[in-house]
Amino acid sequence: MPKVLVSDKLSETAVQIFRDNGVDVDFLPDVGKDKEKLLEIIGQYDGLAIRSATKVTEKVIAAADNLKVVGRAGIGVDNVDIPQATAKGIIVMNTPFGNSITTAEHAISLLLSLARQIPAADASTRAGKWEKSKFMGVEVTAKTLGIIGCGNIGAIVADRAQGLKMKVIAFDPFLTPERALDLGVEKVELDELLARADFISLHTPLTDATRGIISAENIAKMKTGARLINCARGGLVDEVALKEALESGKLAGAAMDVFEVEPATDNPLFEAPNLIATPHLGASTNEAQENVALQVAEQMSAYLMHGAISNALNFPSISAEEAPRLMPFVKLAEMLGSFAGQLTESGIKGVRIEFEGHVADLNTKPMVSALLTGVLKPLLGDVNMVSAPVLAKDRGMHVETVNREQQGAYENYIRLTVITERQERSVAGTVFADGKPRLIQVKGVNMEAEITPAMLYITNEDKPGFIGRLGTLLGNEGVNIANFNLGRVESGGDAIALINIDGELSDKQLATIAALEGVKQAKSLKF
Numbered sequence: 287m288p289k290v291l292v293s294d295k296l297s298e299t300a301v302q303i304f305r306d307n308g309v310d311v312d313f314l315p316d317v318g319k320d321k322e323k324l325l326e327i328i329g330q331y332d333g334l335a336i337r338s339a340t341k342v343t344e345k346v347i348a349a350a351d352n353l354k355v356v357g358r359a360g361i362g363v364d365n366v367d368i369p370q371a372t373a374k375g376i377i378v379m380n381t382p383f384g385n386s387i388t389t390a391e392h393a394i395s396l397l398l399s400l401a402r403q404i405p406a407a408d409a410s411t412r413a414g415k416w417e418k419s420k421f422m423g424v425e426v427t428a429k430t431l432g433i434i435g436c437g438n439i440g441a442i443v444a445d446r447a448q449g450l451k452m453k454v455i456a457f458d459p460f461l462t463p464e465r466a467l468d469l470g471v472e473k474v475e476l477d478e479l480l481a482r483a484d485f486i487s488l489h490t491p492l493t494d495a496t497r498g499i500i501s502a503e504n505i506a507k508m509k510t511g512a513r514l515i516n517c518a519r520g521g522l523v524d525e526v527a528l529k530e531a532l533e534s535g536k537l538a539g540a541a542m543d544v545f546e547v548e549p550a551t552d553n554p555l556f557e558a559p560n561l562i563a564t565p566h567l568g569a570s571t572n573e574a575q576e577n578v579a580l581q582v583a584e585q586m587s588a589y590l591m592h593g594a595i596s597n598a599l600n601f602p603s604i605s606a607e608e609a610p611r612l613m614p615f616v617k618l619a620e621m622l623g624s625f626a627g628q629l630t631e632s633g634i635k636g637v638r639i640e641f642e643g644h645v646a647d648l649n650t651k652p653m654v655s656a657l658l659t660g661v662l663k664p665l666l667g668d669v670n671m672v673s674a675p676v677l678a679k680d681r682g683m684h685v686e687t688v689n690r691e692q693q694g695a696y697e698n699y700i701r702l703t704v705i706t707e708r709q710e711r712s713v714a715g716t717v718f719a720d721g722k723p724r725l726i727q728v729k730g731v732n733m734e735a736e737i738t739p740a741m742l743y744i745t746n747e748d749k750p751g752f753i754g755r756l757g758t759l760l761g762n763e764g765v766n767i768a769n770f771n772l773g774r775v776e777s778g779g780d781a782i783a784l785i786n787i788d789g790e791l792s793d794k795q796l797a798t799i800a801a802l803e804g805v806k807q808a809k810s811l812k813f
Contacts, residue, residue: 288354288590290333293318293340296359300335300579307587309333325349333357333586342366347374355379355589357582360569363599372600379585379597382673383438384578385569390442392568393487393517396541397447400485400513401426403539405562424484427451432483434499435490435518436461436471437666438680443487444471455479458490458681459665462635463707465682473633480507485515492519493667502527511538517568520546525555532558543568599670608649615645615700618715618723619653621737621813622702623660625725626713628811629743630661636684636705637661643698646689654687657702699726725771731782733773738786741811747804748774748781756783759802763795780806 289310292301296315304311312331317324318340328334329351336342337359347353347370356366358380371378399405402423410417431447433440436456444454454471457479466473476499479486486508490496500514500523514537516523525546531537539560545553548566555561569575588594595601619639639657641650658674669677678685684705692698701714714727715737725735742765746752753772760767766788774781791799791810800808 288332289330290335290586290590291317291328291331292335293324294335294337294359295339296335296337296579296583297576299576300359300583303580303583304335304587307584307591309587309590328353333590335359335582335586336365338362338365340365342371344370347371347376350374350376355586357586359384359575359578359582361385368600377589377595377601378599379582379589379595380599381578381581381585382597383676384581385574386438386442388571388574389517389568390439390446391571392543392564393439393443393489393515394446394450396515396517396543396562396564397431397485397487397513398426399562400515400539400541400560403560406560426485428453429484430455430482432457432474432479432486433471434458434476434479434486434488435496436466436469436681437489437677439518440487440489441469441680443489444469452485455482459631459633460662460678460681460683462633462682464635465680468682476504477507480504481509483512484509485513487515488518488522490518490522491667492521493663493665495665496667497521498524500524500528502530505531505536508537510536513538514540516541517543520544520548520550525553529555529558532560597670597673601671612648612652614717614721614723615648615698616652616656618717619700619702620656620660621723622700622713622715622725623657624663624813625660625737625811626702626704626711627661627664629711629809630704630706632706632708634661634681634683634704634706636686637678638686638688638703638705640688640690640701640703642690642694642701643692643696645698645700646691650687650689653700654685657700658685661702661704696726701727725784728773728782728784731773731775733771733782733784735771735784736769736786737813738768739813740787740790741813742783742785742787742791742799743807743809743811744783744785744799744805745807746781746783747806748776748778749804752781752804753783755802755804756799759799760785760787763798765789765791765795 287310290304292313301313328349332352333355335357342356344367353376355377361380361382363380366378368378403421407421430453433456436458447454455474456471457476461473505527541562543564544566585596655671655674658678659669659671662669662674696716699714699716701712703710703712711729715723715725717723723737768788769786771784796810
């Protein structure tokens with residue numbers, strides 16, 4: 287009988303779920319705060335169920351001789367050393383969708399509080415004042431709500447806002463026109479949303495692409511008198527720029543549930559006028575806490591008793607028998623997805639995945655999940671091989687798979703075609719005998735290239751002298767070329783260069799490369 291330690295405060299119902307599924311469970315909700323005690327006893331457990339208090343550090347993992355799974359009741363896993371867990375073969379699960387309704391409702395609560403200045407009016411009235419004229423509010427009916435990030439939580443916010451008779455517009459590169467129609471929202475580009483919205487609510491993960499999305503530059507594009515709500519991630523907002531916008535009257539108000547540094551006990555924003563601040567309460571309801579606790583107990587029980595894996599952050603659904611043959615193709619699939627995702631700049635309507643040769647006879651589901659993870663991660667950040675298909679479905683992405691016998695020169699290959707609102711673009715790869723993934727085709731251009739941690743992708747005019755100019759420029763910039771791969775459609779037409787480089791390019795270096803004569807597009811790729 288597998289044995290689980292519950293080291294944080296989970297409900298008795300969740301603890302009972304373990305027992306009902308045949309799992310032996312120790313409910314010790316204070317052990318998570320006692321590092322020495324946790325280190326002393328962790329070696330006897332197969333599973334560890336936690337919230338945020340327990341820190342699953344490298345030391346804890348090293349002492350966990352029998353541990354097979356860590357289950358986090360909630361979405362954040364900052365308190366788990368995932369690389370160390372992965373190295374030791376420990377599955378790390380979370381519950382990414384259990385807080386959605388609660389977070390969406392908190393955003394709507396803050397929106398209404400901003401519209402009517404409820405916190406300030408409450409404080410004034412309790413102070414013995416009666417400043418009725420000071421707290422003149424605005425109606426939300428017929429106002430425009432701009433949602434940045436229209437995934438699971440954003441879609442719920444849109445639904446609730448429509449119930450308040452608001453006009454909802456949304457910016458999300460992965461939101462298809464069909465999905466937008468289903469949600470009853472108008473899909474727009476970011477600049478249009480900033481210019482039109484009376485209220486703006488953030489529901490996007492924090493990634494390189496979204497960090498500081500509410501910048502001084504973008505605040506300047508907003509309506510004068512607009513109001514901002516952030517229940518997503520603190521780093522999405524330039525807090526200095528927001529403070530200045532509130533003080534100048536550019537924005538009429540802001541409501542922040544998350545901050546760049548938490549706990550936010552001394553934030554300059556607190557001095558700004560018309561600010562509502564709450565201490566990261568997005569998931570803080572009895573219902574949400576119960577939901578994620580029950581969910582993690584079910585997931586961990588299913589894995590320990592039957593080997594089923596769901597919402598794992600570090601492992602796809604793969605059996606032990608098929609892993610040696612499958613894992614190289616899973617790695618290839620994620621790299622192909624990441625390659626395409628980093629190059630895609632418009633909304634994705636769907637993807638088509640073709641498996642040809644012996645790979646088509648394998649379990650392709652993990653490969654599809656890995657590929658979608660790669661496609662979605664550049665913009666969504668918090669994506670794993672289990673949640674990726676759900677996130678793709680939430681955004682109305684159509685996923686088509688094709689399996690067929692070998693037809694071309696390669697014994698096995700995977701081709702990914704990304705279908706956007708403007709075009710279709712494909713990338714294909716295979717696994718050679720050495721087990722390493724290779725690119726074999728990009729946008730219909732045949733070329734062979736090894737996938738390395740840092741790469742430079744360039745489309746250029748196929749004219750004499752270009753390679754020399756590019757090589758000289760990279761040398762002047764101190765960029766070392768590990769490998770240089772070329773392909774073209776036809777002589778004098780468009781060409782593609784894939785360059786394996788040592789180290790990552792700075793934004794300045796990339797801009798210099800993009801300005802080189804003959805370059806049509808330059809992208810820095812990271813794997």
